[in-house]
Amino acid sequence: MHKLTINLEVNGRKINKEVNSHYRLLDFLREDLDLTGSKEGCGAGECGTCSVFVDGKLVKSCLMPVAKASGKKIETVEHQGTPDNLSTLQKAFFLTGASQCGFCIPGMVMAATSTLRNNPKADIEEIKEEMGGNICRCTGYQKIFDAVELARDVISGKLDPKALEEYSKPEASYLGANVKRIDAPGKVTGRLKYAADMKMPNMLHMQVFRSSRPHAKIKKLDLSKAKAVSGVEAIVTCDDVPGIDNFGVFIEDQPVLAKERVRYVGEAIAAVAADTLEAAKEAVSKIEIEYEDLPALYDPEEALKDEILIHEHYKTNLVKHIPIRKGNVEEGFAKADLIVEEKFATQPVEHAYLEPMAGLSYVDSDGTLVIVSPSQNITHHRHMMSKIMDLPINKVRFIMSPVGGGFGGKEDMIYQGMLALCAMKTRLPVRYVMTREEDITSTAKRHPSRTNYKIGITKDGKITAVQIKMLADGGAYGCSTEGVMRKAAILGAGPYKIDNLQMDTFGVYTNNTPSGAFRSFGALQTEFATESILDICAEKLNMDPFELRRKNMFVAGDLTHTKQELNSASIGTVLNELESLASWEKGTPNSRGASRKDLNGKDNRDSCFLGARLNEKPEASGGVK
């Protein structure tokens, strides 16, 4: 690899060093200096996890070749404070609870620092604009804004620095107290190590060769040129799996690496472990493959016809159907004064946890296979892994590293099998870090759904019958589809007493990216339909939407849709509290926005225009000769 010599100052330390010439400043900080507080969330300037100061200006270090940084002064999050000596801003982040998974937080601290350096009096609009290049997937930004405003007021002297320490110690009980997050100091200072931040001696780097076809037979896989690349230690394929090569959360339908067939674009086919990332990438580019394309399915309706089969041995594309039956819907609809039928659809959604998938695997001195990864379900993963590797469970050890956001996306096992195969084959530690692009295109999504909805309701707003059919695209492998269908079915009709219910959810295979676990797991899709159609009904019945819901809501003792007796049901309290919290003006939901009186209250943010830092609002720039 070509090298160049750079001279620079990092966090006050003068450094003169030979580096890989193609390194970006971010690579240099992370790989050569172990300053892993700067993270790589996207590598393309789109997320801000890599923000650092270069000669006092905040930039995204993933977009700066290291050569450009030569001669400059670099300041990273590690320079802002230490867990026992936090900066004012870091203290404010700590106090407000601004860090959740923490992956965006070092970048956020840097962006906030820059904002207040540029203008110690920055108002909230300026703060939002200046931090607009840093994405947070966990917090909704609110506590981050709170932290920056708090720090600003302390720095400007408006607030006593004691405001940063404030922490009301509970008299009687710690339960119910706002105890400050114990994980925050390590996060706001960038000290916490996520999987991609970890290194081991003699560690290899893994890269994955993936399918470019949605549905095809693998006719030939030629690894010879890839194996010849210098630095390559091992290449693994499905042939290297010692045990049972099928895993999954509910249905064991997935091979560690594609076997004979690929079922979606991005499916892993082979994995290379090499002594450098560059060698591993090069080897992947030299793998040769021949496909025989098969007819493919992209539409779940089509999939239901079973004309093309994604997993032939199942003889059907139906992954799971969950039925729920209560009462008699025909009778229920007959009693209705109003019947509404509508269709709803939701899109596939990416988890977009800011920490891309990453893991480290090695074999311990006693032969135990160890996998360190931010998996949300290591208990189950070790069961699957012991079968795959044909090892007793006590010889498989999973360590869950800090998770930089999961939202269900790190629940299904994805890359751990390949890592383990490489570690077993080479007996060396192997690390794998996905790029953002690889992560988006190859990992599971929220199930896209189509829902047909029919509801019967009386004049005075009592639901008499509901019939729901939801079809969801599960993509190429089963993953969590079964569970998602179940939750969608159980909860879909909402917190309402419905005597006559017919609910069916269907998940099917297609050749799309697999769908999997995602925060709110199916309930989001079906409850969206229910809550939309209830407002349609409310308009037709000329009834306030809260009122309509109150007429039908569960009370303690009611039977749920699955005929479970509820020992308690707080929905009544919740609706009352919500109505007063929002100062809701009662009325029919008939597009009355223009005339309502409850708008523009103090709990709204201002409508956002850009240019908070321009002297004049863009609205008022009228020019005269």
Place this chain on the structure above:
Amino acid sequence: MLRYDNYFIPKSLDEYFNLLTEVKDYRIVAGCTDVLPWAREGRAGNVFIKNIIDITNIKELNIFEIHKDKIKISATTTFQKLFIDPQIRKDIKILPQVSVWFADDQIREQATIGGNIVNASPAGDGSPAFLTLNAQAIIMGRKGKDIYERKISLDKFILGRNKVDLQGNEILAALEMDNTKGYGASFEKVGHRRSLVISTVCVSCVARTDSSGKLFDDVRIAVAGVREIPCRLEKTEKFLQGKEINEQNILQASVLDLDVINARSRLEYRKEVLQNFIIRAIIKSVSEKIIIKENYFEKTKIQKLEEVHA
């Protein structure tokens, strides 16, 4: 991943042109904010270019001149400079306005105007603003031992998607643009969010009225996002010249150039937004006082067009 063996940072034009005679496989970079994201999966993928030549330290390209009628700024000027420079903020209002909508504060510290123009993305935000300032591209090259300079108007310089009129060893050195002191300005942009947003439609407008404040004196509007190459709206501009500032004239003007749209997708959407943006941008640039009657926006697209043509 972008890989290269050598990263050169020439300090003078001579050094730069000498380098070009020595190395074969090379790519010029400035802020790298287009080049690095381009060399990733889903786009160019893994790219190897033997030599990277960074032009941001060439001393002759350190130009930032604001004169009474014209301004001249080097191609390596960053968008953040356009955002924060007090003189620019005061006199050439369109530049800070486009900058605030451009990427984010951090990218703007790196992203150069030259890179934005030469990259020539149909969704690029810089060029329409520069077009409203009648920008001239100043290009430098070297023939034998002689460094030459040529000037070409920006609309002629941009030839197509990712294509500009640079020959051989030529480099975009600077832009020369009108100082629009006294003009109002407005930049309108819509995408799917409000920061780090790629334009679906963007409109730049600079304008001023006559001294009475009643008539349009000079209105310049340019668009991007809706076609391969950004362009000025000539019919609209001409129509407004000298006309009274009123609702009817603005509405009539707003439909004259809608056929500039030649985007491949979302045509209907782009058309409707473009018209609305033209109206909005003109009003913001000349006067806040014009009110478009609410019921105008209640009408359908077709009705709107029919009404103003009638």
Place this chain on the structure above:
Amino acid sequence: MSLTKKRGRGMAASWYGISRTAAMDQAGAWAEIDDGGTAKVVTGVTEIGEGILTVLAQVAAEELGVKPELVHIGDNDTSRSPEAAHAGATRQTYMIGNAVAMACRDSKDKLFNEIAKEWNVEKETLQAHDGEIWANGTNYKMPMSEAIHICKKKYGVIPVGSGNYTSHNTPLDPVDGSGSPWQAYVFGGQVAEVEVDTATGEVQILGIWACHDVGKAINPKGIEGQIEGGVVQAVGQALMEDYQQVEGHTTTGSFAKYILPTSLDVPKVTTKIVEDLDPLSPLGAKGIGEPAMVPTCPAIMNAIYDAVGVRIQSLPATPEKILRALDEKKRKSNGMAIN
């Protein structure tokens, strides 16, 4: 021009089940009151951002009578820590919180056995809080650090506790779906206020009012954080996020194409917590992680309808969809055919 900007409000309600669905759910934990009046808790848990470590520290502090900052929580390691199963299904506080409470009670009980001997009092009179231990109705009181020293050095006992919590969820009947999939349910509701720009179709969410039952709120600020974050994820789903494929090939394969909400796209969220304690579990806490985002999308769509009279039934409500729907609506009301 602000004439093109219209505001409106909408609401939606929701409910959700806590812990694994329709299957037995269980979690285990170990706890030990340690030297210096500190504590060690080991269970199968790693922070994924939800604040679980802090919640567990609070639970342990409460149950053991030590200070939360003196609780150390061990790593989640399948070979070294008790099984607590997966980090999902809104089960962390409910399942692991209760398992830790049970383990701490066990540990404290062991300490109290010895201290009761030491002071010659009934065990039932002993209490511990915030690093101190005392016997009610007496003058006996000492720091936890001393108590643990006595327990170990004088009585030879290390107060190691273990605990387990089970949620007896039952499978669904395959034909009619009947069953008790969860022990605990939570309910929620949200109001959204939006501004729709009819010139561009852009929607800005200005405010969300979120009211959620979480059972016992162990760390209210953490719950607020979960709600704010959940709401904003749902704002993404409601307005802009859309993973797209063309014939199986992803066309939104980077953050430049897969659009997430930034700091300029998010509403102010006002939260109200309702505490309807779970009657079946020791702590009474339920959960909030997933339920936080369930009502947001429909509340937003209902608000858009309120503002401009178009109902988006296929997410996300992109600017383009809004303008198209507006145009169709106008055509309909003008008696024109919809093309």
